[in-house]
Amino acid sequence: MPKTLLTVATRKGTFVLESDDRRDWKLRGPYCEGWPCYHAIYDPTTGEIYAAAASEWHGSTIWRSGDLGETWEMSSEGLSYGDEDGRKISKASTLARAGDRLLVGVEAPGIFESRDNGRTWSLLSTLSGQHGSEAWDDPANQPPGHLGISGFVTDSGDSDKFFAIVQGVGAFETEDGGSSWTPRNKGLRRDWPSEYEDVGFCVHKLVRSPDPERMYQQNHVGMHRSDDAGQSWTEITEGLPGDFGFAAAAHPHDRDTFYVAPVDGLHDRTMHEGKLTVWRTRDAGSSWQPLRSGLPQENAYLGVLRQGMAMDTHDTPGVYFGTSTGQVFASADEGETWSEIANYLPSISSVDVAVLD
């Protein structure tokens, strides 16, 4: 079996977990000098690991490793709005590969790209001109988590086509490499007033199934499915313990199978009733099954963040997630049974997985 590699971004650096059989795991790290890391990914294009990080002292940067984490370099060259703009980058939040571009989403909301695999960066877009975007940087409009670009969904067939999520505003799609954007929030629920029809939605996580037309999203208020590549959305919350959550993952081989980890949507944002549970649908959201075997079912008051769950691409795919209390759980049988493969890590921001041939 080829090696399975997890990259785990935490509040105190990035860690790597690797296994040849998905049973015995070896943990390495912490890397990135213990900087708070928000998203770490393995990039199959270059074979490099990238980690988006933001130090309270030393600002935002992107760390990279060309040897699976043994050595690291960083660069924030060009990762700036400049001295005249007025906006500042407070956090590098999320990363994605789109063709020859490496994308990083930041707050205040903006997307930077690198054409040299993380050595230098340039501003790609701030999505300016979208309804309400003139107020995105107003401190009076900042929610507790702040506004920023919190996720991407790229298109394996067209590097100019990708989605970006603006926290608290909605999902947007570009088909021309970031020059223009279209809101993709039709049909989403929102339980609050909005000045505009097409924005004002709180998209937490957006994922694409192996069928590019089929997408899923965990929203602030509900699970949703799209059967037309994000053009419109249908709510599929019924059967889940609540409508709120962050983490979500799509099965790599089955368009109808999808995983979420709902949490209480009030102030605590931890597992319902303290029972750590992943929920799975095998019928595109018509029904949901709780997956609990091997997961703590008492006093597990923890959360899983939006980049905190991932699936590998083995024939029987594995599911992985990291918690706010520093555990990494893995399932090698599509979520039927779970085991804890790391513990006592710092609070986990993201888990990404790659199968190395």
Added chain:
Amino acid sequence: MADVRLPGTLTPLFPGLPRRLEVHAPTVLAAIDSLEAQWPGLRDRLVAEGPSLRSHIHAYVDGERAGLDTPVAERSRLDVIAAISGG
């Protein structure tokens, strides 16, 4: 030459960067820029857009709180501090 002291959080990021070194520069910003020339990327770790010192980076010239424009004399001591924050 001014006597410059750097925070311990900075030195692991730049191979060969010492905690203490001497710099000839008329201001705090010029001192940081002179270090940037030798250790590219260092300025961005201390200076945010504006330019201004990053929120939790403090500078002191001869014991007095300083900004980027503060003059640095030939025999000044420039302390750059990663202020206590976080947890």
